[in-house]
Amino acid sequence: MQAVPRTNIATLMDFILKYKTFFIISVLVLLAGCSSPPGTWGWYVIDPTTKGGWNNIKFLLSGFSATIMLSVLAAILSIIIGLVVALPGMSQNRLIRLPSRIYIEFIRAVPLLPMLFWVFYGLPVILKSLGLNIPIDPFWGAAITLAISDSAFTAEIYRAGIQSIEKGQTEAARTVGLNYFQTMRYVILPQALRRILPPLANQFIYIVKMSAFASVIGMQELTRRANEVVVSEYRPLEIYSLLILEYLVLVLIISSGIRWLERRMGSDQR
Amino acid sequence: MTNTNIAVEFKDVNKWFDDFHVLKDINLKISIGEKIVICGPSGSGKSTLVRCINSLETHENGAILVNGKTIEKTSKNNQKANSDVGMVFQQFNLFPHLTVKENLILGPMKALGLTKNEAETRAIKLLHRVKIPEQVDKYPNQLSGGQQQRVAIARALCMEPKIMLFDEPTSALDPEMIAEVLDVIIDLAQEGITMIVVTHEMGFAKKAADRMVFMDDGKIVETGNPEGFFENPKTERCKLFLEQILQH
Numbered sequence: 001m002q003a004v005p006r007t008n009i010a011t012l013m014d015f016i017l018k019y020k021t022f023f024i025i026s027v028l029v030l031l032a033g034c035s036s037p038p039g040t041w042g043w044y045v046i047d048p049t050t051k052g053g054w055n056n057i058k059f060l061l062s063g064f065s066a067t068i069m070l071s072v073l074a075a076i077l078s079i080i081i082g083l084v085v086a087l088p089g090m091s092q093n094r095l096i097r098l099p100s101r102i103y104i105e106f107i108r109a110v111p112l113l114p115m116l117f118w119v120f121y122g123l124p125v126i127l128k129s130l131g132l133n134i135p136i137d138p139f140w141g142a143a144i145t146l147a148i149s150d151s152a153f154t155a156e157i158y159r160a161g162i163q164s165i166e167k168g169q170t171e172a173a174r175t176v177g178l179n180y181f182q183t184m185r186y187v188i189l190p191q192a193l194r195r196i197l198p199p200l201a202n203q204f205i206y207i208v209k210m211s212a213f214a215s216v217i218g219m220q221e222l223t224r225r226a227n228e229v230v231v232s233e234y235r236p237l238e239i240y241s242l243l244i245l246e247y248l249v250l251v252l253i254i255s256s257g258i259r260w261l262e263r264r265m266g267s268d269q270r
Numbered sequence: 271m272t273n274t275n276i277a278v279e280f281k282d283v284n285k286w287f288d289d290f291h292v293l294k295d296i297n298l299k300i301s302i303g304e305k306i307v308i309c310g311p312s313g314s315g316k317s318t319l320v321r322c323i324n325s326l327e328t329h330e331n332g333a334i335l336v337n338g339k340t341i342e343k344t345s346k347n348n349q350k351a352n353s354d355v356g357m358v359f360q361q362f363n364l365f366p367h368l369t370v371k372e373n374l375i376l377g378p379m380k381a382l383g384l385t386k387n388e389a390e391t392r393a394i395k396l397l398h399r400v401k402i403p404e405q406v407d408k409y410p411n412q413l414s415g416g417q418q419q420r421v422a423i424a425r426a427l428c429m430e431p432k433i434m435l436f437d438e439p440t441s442a443l444d445p446e447m448i449a450e451v452l453d454v455i456i457d458l459a460q461e462g463i464t465m466i467v468v469t470h471e472m473g474f475a476k477k478a479a480d481r482m483v484f485m486d487d488g489k490i491v492e493t494g495n496p497e498g499f500f501e502n503p504k505t506e507r508c509k510l511f512l513e514q515i516l517q518h
């Protein structure tokens with residue numbers, strides 16, 4: 001008799017746990033909204049029924065494309081750089097392994113924001129002194145920095161995935177005459193991929209969140225736009241609440257994509 | 271002066287794993303077309319010896335010649351020696367993400383430069399030879415252990431090696447599948463290919479071997495033709511070993 005309602009509660013709990021961040025924030029916002037004195041909240045600033053509110057919403061939401069483009073580009077670069085760093089990191093030869101280790105340790109140790117400043121404000125000085133007049137715009141500056149910062153983690157993900165493939169596979173590949181790159185390309189990476197892809201996708205969430213730092217070098221993504229509206233409207237609470245919601249929606253969509261990917265990879269196990 | 275009839279030659283070969291002396295003063299000449307069976311207790315260095323022949327392991331001193339060419343001591347990437355030497359592993363080591371056919375054509379296409387058609391023709395022919403042509407589009411995990419090992423033999427043969435190494439090819443198999451794999455290897459032994467087989471299957475050794483090699487503690491303790499080897503082993507250790515395995 002008791003089993004039925006308990007299962008229902010369990011499913012509900014599962015559901016809440018699955019989207020716990022979302023629920024916690026919703027509840028907090030709701031509580032704050034109900035219990036605060038009048039004037040605390042001023043949702044008019046993003047009220048879609050008024051012209052001003054609608055304009056603000058359009059302005060804020062149009063940051064999605066920049067955030068997504070920046071994150072996707074950074075992720076692609078990071079996937080490439082990560083592989084280039086990871087492969088020598090697994091060499092038998094210590095001298096070949098060393099630069100890879102140093103890169104990973106160094107990049108992992110540097111916080112994103114200083115690195116962003118260095119690339120955006122510092123690197124052009126070096127380029128100029130070399131006679132290269134390459135301007136670094138906020139978009140590319142942020143993409144390169146995010147990619148480099150993330151690539152240290154990507155490299156470690158590759159290493160774990162590749163090293164999880166049995167030694168016998170490499171040996172068999174060598175006995176049928178494959179060289180190092182052919183062995184990687186046709187034997188090891190295809191098998192390692194199913195172990196690499198889920199954590200790599202997780203890493204993408206990290207990139208999306210870190211892309212908010214691009215706002216400080218003037219890139220008009222979600223966070224920068226929120227800051228600009230706050231400055232003109234003096235309504236930080238509402239605007240930043242919406243901003244958090246924007247990231248939340250984006251990350252929830254990505255993570256449900258990851259779950260789909262994991263299910264698909266799990267279902268065709270060979 | 272190199273002897274043109276020699277397929278593999280070990281000259282005073284020594285090898286260490288850190289400070290563990292795994293191969294001790296190995297001297298062994300294997301003629302072209304000869305079938306050698308290596309036996310000995312577990313841990314005596316049989317696998318290591320065989321793996322030195324195709325550079326899966328490196329040796330520290332002495333010389334190993336394969337088809338008259340010296341194997342480098344330092345490099346683990348001796349491609350040239352590899353393509354002439356095929357290997358069958360105890361654990362099969364098939365590529366699990368590829369079908370049987372894809373397993374077979376990968377080496378011939380990428381390393382030998384055959385076209386897909388040529389490689390597939392060769393693959394089908396060899397699958398007939400190991401008696402599983404019907405499994406061509408299956409994945410390894412859809413096959414029994416015996417079938418997987420026969421695919422692994424076909425995969426090695428697809429490279430048309432001059433020398434075939436077998437490292438305990440039936441040790442990971444259920445008893446009822448051992449015969450089907452040994453039959454294929456015996457079949458192969460009828461041909462001119464040089465074969466070096468590590469195994470404890472003494473019935474197989476009697477049928478297929480030209481010469482027996484007994485290893486213990488990193489040394490080659492005894493070699494001889496199968497008749498003499500089984501009837502009256504020269505050393506006490508070999509006798510003891512044979513008594514132990516023939517009990518089963």
Ligand SMILES: Nc1ncnc2c1ncn2[C@@H]1O[C@H](COP(=O)(O)OP(=O)(O)O)[C@@H](O)[C@H]1O
Pocket residue numbers: 287290292310311312313314315316317318319
């Ligand atoms: N990669 C390795 N590193 C260290 N020791 C090893 C390694 N491979 C094998 N050995 C050791 O060398 C000895 C001989 O191994 P192996 O050649 O596999 O023997 P067998 O094939 O005769 O059983 C064993 O004691 C084993 O533990």
Ligand SMILES: [Mg+2]
Pocket residue numbers: 316317318437438
């Ligand atoms: Mg062994």
